[in-house]
Every structure is written in structure tokens, then in C-alpha cells.
């Protein structure tokens with residue numbers, strides 16, 4: 001049976017929600033919140049799944065650092081990569097490409113963009129201002145796509 005590690009960063013919980021759904025599909029998967037925990041040794045896993053969310057066009061620095069620090073090991077593993085974000089289409093693709101190093105993207109066996117959620121009740125004043133002014137959205141809404149997660153999880157076998 002394959003051993004899975006899911007390393008992720010989240011601010012308001014969308015990415016954590018995605019991680020829970022992925023974990024439900026992978027028996028015995030271990031999760032690691034990169035903002036709060038040290039990850040276990042990657043040597044102990046067959047698969048490493050890495051996910052984060054996008055703020056002002058960029059993924060969390062913890063995700064970037066994790067990829068840089070573990071570059072050599074990750075290139076020897078089976079890897080899955082995903083982001084959560086509000087944009088879709090080409091803009092989302094660009095954000096995905098910015099989030100992960102090219103060599104890791106090329107080596108990855110599964111890649112996905114799961115969409116995101118904007119929850120005004122969770123945002124601080126500045127964030128609400130930015131979202132209203134630059135994205136033109138005034139109410140909470142969701143573009144989160146659990147169906148994409150099922151598709152992604154299917155690629156994480158063998």
C-alpha cells in the first residue's frame with residue numbers, strides 16, 4: 001500500500017478542506033500543515049502531495065520553502081500539486097506555474113486547481129477593502145470544486 005504525505009498551507013480553511021477530501025480518498029495518508037508543524041521525513045513516503053492557496057498572485061511562502069528545501073527528494077518521489085484560488089482559466093494556470101518550480105511541475109503525476117472561497121466574515125478590514133476594490137466582489141461566495149478533487153485523487157494511485 002502506498003504511503004502518502006499531504007503538505008499544505010491555508011489561511012481561512014479552503015485548502016484544509018481540500019486536504020480533508022483528498023485524505024478521505026487515501027487510506028492512511030498523513031497531513032502536515034506547513035504553517036504549524038514540521039513535516040515528517042519525506043523518505044518515509046511514496047507520494048508527496050503539496051497544496052496551498054493564492055494571495056495577491058502568490059502561494060504561501062511556506063509552500064515555496066518546502067519545495068525548495070526538499071527539491072532533490074521530491075524529484076525522486078511521486079508528486080501531486082494543487083492550489084486553491086478564485087481565478088480560473090489562464091490566470092489560474094499562471095498562478096499555479098508561479099506557485100511551484102518548473103521541474104517539480106514537469107515531474108508531477110497529478111496537478112489541479114480546485115477553485116476557492118471568499119468568506120467576508122473571516123477577512124480583516126484591509127482584505128475586505130482589497131477584494132471589493134480590486135476584484136469587485138462584495139459578498140461571500142464559493143468557486144470551490146470538490147469534483148476536481150475526486151478526479152485529482154484518482155490520479156494518486158499505484
Ligand SMILES: Cc1cc2nc3c(=O)[nH]c(=O)nc-3n(C[C@H](O)[C@H](O)[C@H](O)COP(=O)(O)O)c2cc1C
Nearest residue numbers: 010011012013014015053056057085086087116117
Ligand atoms: C486578500 C485576498 C487576496 C486574494 N488574492 C487572490 C489572487 O491574487 N488570486 C486568486 O485567484 N485568488 C485570490 N484570493 C482568493 C483565495 O485564494 C481564496 O479565498 C482561497 O479559497 C483561500 O484559501 P485558504 O483559505 O486555504 O487560504 C484572495 C483572497 C484574499 C482574502
